[in-house]
Amino acid sequence: MPRQIAMVIDLNKCIGCQTCTAACKSLWTDEAGQENMLWNNVETKPGPGYPKNWEEKGARSGWKDGAIQLGGLHEDEDYGNVSTLNHEEVYFKGTEQRLQRKEPLRSGANWDEDVSSGDFPNNYHFYMPRLCNHCTKPACLEACPVRAIYKREQDGIVLVDQDKCVGTRMCNQACPYDKVYFNHMVSKSQKCVFCFPRIEKGEAPACARQCPGRLRFVGYLDDLDGPIAKLVHKLKVALPLHAEYGTEPNVYYVPPLLPQTFDEEGRFSDRSRVPLEYLQGLFGAGVEPALATIAAEMARRKSGEPSELMDLLIAKDWKSLFKIKDVQLV
Amino acid sequence: MIYAGFRSCKWLHGDKLQRAWLLMCALTGNTGREGGGMQTTQLANSDGVVKFAFAGLGPRAKIAALSVWDYARGDGKQLNAKTYGDKTANHLDEHYRQAIGNGWLPDYGKTPWKMAFMAGHNTANWRASGTRFRETVLAKVDTIVTMTPDMSVTAMYSDYVLPVAHHYERQDFVMEGHTPFIQVLDRAVPPLGESEDDWQIMARLAKAISARAIARELEPVKDNIYGQPVAHDYRNLEQIFTLNGQIGSSRDIAQFLIDNSDGMPKISFEELARRGFVRGDDSEGTQFGKKSPFSYQTLASTQDKQPYATLTGRQQFLFRSRLVSEGREALPVYVAPLAIEGYPLRLTMGHARHGVHSIYRDDPFLLSLQRGEPDIHVNPGDARLRRVKDGDLVRTFNSLGSFVAMARVTAAIPSGSMFMFHGWDPMMFEGRQNFGAAIPTAALLKPTSLVSQYGHLNYNPLEYAPNQTYHDYTVDFERHDLKPSAPKSGDRSAAVARS
Helix, strand or coil, X not given: CCCCEEEEEEHHHCCCXXXXXXXXXXXXXXXXXXXXXXXXXXXXXXXXXXXXXXXXXXXXXXXECCEEECXXXXXXXXXXXXXXXXXXXXXXCCCCCCCCECCCCCCCCCCCCCCCECCCCCCECEEEEECXXXXXXXXXXXHCCCCCEEECCCCCCEEECCCCCCCCCHHHHHCCCCCEEEECCCCEEEECCCCHHHHHCCCCCHHHHHCCCCCEEEEECCCCCCHHHHXXXXXXXXXXXXXXXXXXXXXXXXXXXXXXXXXXXXXXXXXXXXXXXHHXXXXXXXXXXXXXHHHHHHHHHHCCCCCHHHHHHHCCCHHHHEECCCCCCC | CEECCXXXXXXXXXXXXXXXXXXXXXXXXXXXXXXXXXXXXXXXXXXXXXXXHHCCCCCCCCCCCHHHHHHHHCCHHHHHHHHHCHHHHHHHHHHXXXXXXXXXXXXXXXXXXXXXXXXXXXXXXXXXXXXXXXXXXXXXXXXXXXXXXXXXXXXXXXXXXXXXXXXXXXXXEEECCCCCEEEEECCCCCCCCCCECHXXXXXXXXHHHHHHHHHCCCCCEEEEECCEEEEECHHHHXXXXXXXXXXXXXXXXXXXXXXXXXXXXXXXXXXXXXXXEEECCCCCCCCCCCCXXXXXXXXXXXXXXXXXXXXXXXXXXXXXXXXXXXXXXXXXXXXXXXXXXXXXXXXXXXXXXXXXXXCCCCCHHHHHCCCCCCEEEECHHHXXXXXXXXXXXXXXXXXXXXXXXXXXXXXXXXXXXXEEECCCCHHHCHHHCCHHHCCCCCCCCCHHHHCCCECCECCECCCECCCCCCCCXXXXXXXXXXXXXXXXXXXXXXXXHHC
């Protein structure tokens, strides 16, 4: 019986600190050829994200009518990149240049950080971490002509076999989330491995374990006692991103609550700041009932009653975020 | 509990704001109880540091209020007059003269620095009016030595740069006021290149100074630390600094601090390194207790009924004294923040999400997660008015000076404001002018901070002494690729800044 490991990300707690991004980058993608790769990134929403305008390409990719669509490739500059600085010239050669990147950045992974929508003081934006969704129906796997991509039986992690990959970049075109990257140095596609060596030891992926906000839950979808099944299936507050792409992603998001707008006299009105339609565009029709559930549980907790959901989301004990080893099969 | 942090105190009238908060707590019955009151931080109250550095066991250090020193050496009155007009300048200067006349400012910059030894921070950058500080004060110092883990504008101003080992190349620990933990910083790799642990550098310098003092038969140098006469015997400096050879390494000093600080578990440094972090004693709740290794001051009065240092011995909200003669200081009432006339926008700054102050702000990876260079947040309407688009370079200016940064246009900034994460080193800006070129607040000395001998209003470094403020000014901005607009009429300083 194939199993599926999954992640839930609570967007209400993300402060956009990029610790997850740095944890991933230093563990997996700090070699030559991987400069533009962020297997994990955090982007400001609403916004074009990383790579730039990935959702536009996403709508042209993934599954449609039972077949794979190839949505094309991004320009290099859509990813931004890491560039060294002119430290040598400025500090040791006496030039009058300012200290700067050797290649100026014109767009990048976090270019639109804090670029808010709407008008102050009713503007709105939130941070959204993204990684490979380790989909149940991976478009990348389907698109690969040499069968270099496989999905593991024991945990559903999707991997690119680096020995078999010949660099056709079909997977890059098929993935609607743009979470497969191309390494120009070795001419192979590379992507998030869900830290499988850590999973095999019972440890959470680096992005989840390092998160100072404790907003990432990791466990198996079929473990009814685990946090994932509770948040996704039982309480139904965690939703897939762009389910319409058809790949059945296994990273789920607790949508952001909707703070009220201020009226002209500075009092709270009953209108929400983030338009509900925008969130539904990301997470589908489940947004409204999910937010209603969270509001109801917050009210319960406020009145002193116990709430399993609030206990889970507050995560006073970080260990409650993860249930990876010693899982009882149901 | 109002967690004030170090934000409100960056305004000239930040003390009034905090007095208002305390008054609000008192009026609403939120004082003296768990979760009530106001807090800036819980200072690590490591007795070991006091014993080593201040209490005569070790080298004895003196802390001066640098803003007062800067005022004297950098002609603060002239800066205030140029920026805010003669009335404000004369008012502050009058209080300053009075404080000196009364002997209330024990170290106010009578003598200029002959030599400056910079360690622990990017000194030439962090002061308000940093550009002016470099030009008026630092440029006159004969010799500047800087100990630093990374290059910076301070390093560029130095005659000698002593490279310091990075956090994970040395043995140390960290205590931060809002967490109850003592966290190890252990050596993961040896120091890079010629860099050395900073404690070792100081110890080696102490040894060399002792040797020179002995060779020169240098008699003890008389000094005064907070009213107490002391004599510094440089022939013994090495013995004093190493506590007669007891402390030979940074690991030893870490151990000394553990052994000599109340509330810290009495374990070896190796044990701390093995555990990674330990919890200080008595550190439950929003305010850590008397036996914790953090300051207990705020609870001493509310829990143990120890009188406050005020004239009344209670929380006191009214100052009735000619020392604070201006009526608007007697109670925490509103006064408008200072502004530079003719400039419509207020620039505020704050800690960056991507780093702490200027250290490692030039890290290539972290820069790739920003805009790759310094940027400034502007409101969309303000930007449209000035034909500025997101990503354009803009010149932010006022009568003191100007600097260039990339505009980040965002609705998160209200019209009439600009915001920039601070800490960008001047080296990363055109002409090496960062925001310090346009922040004219270095000489704003709050009269109530100069007062002494009025209850708790007493010169007390780190607690009650004049502070630097950073937000009391205004600016304007324009596209960098356009010809600079004509300076405001009668504004000589703007003309000078542009010429």
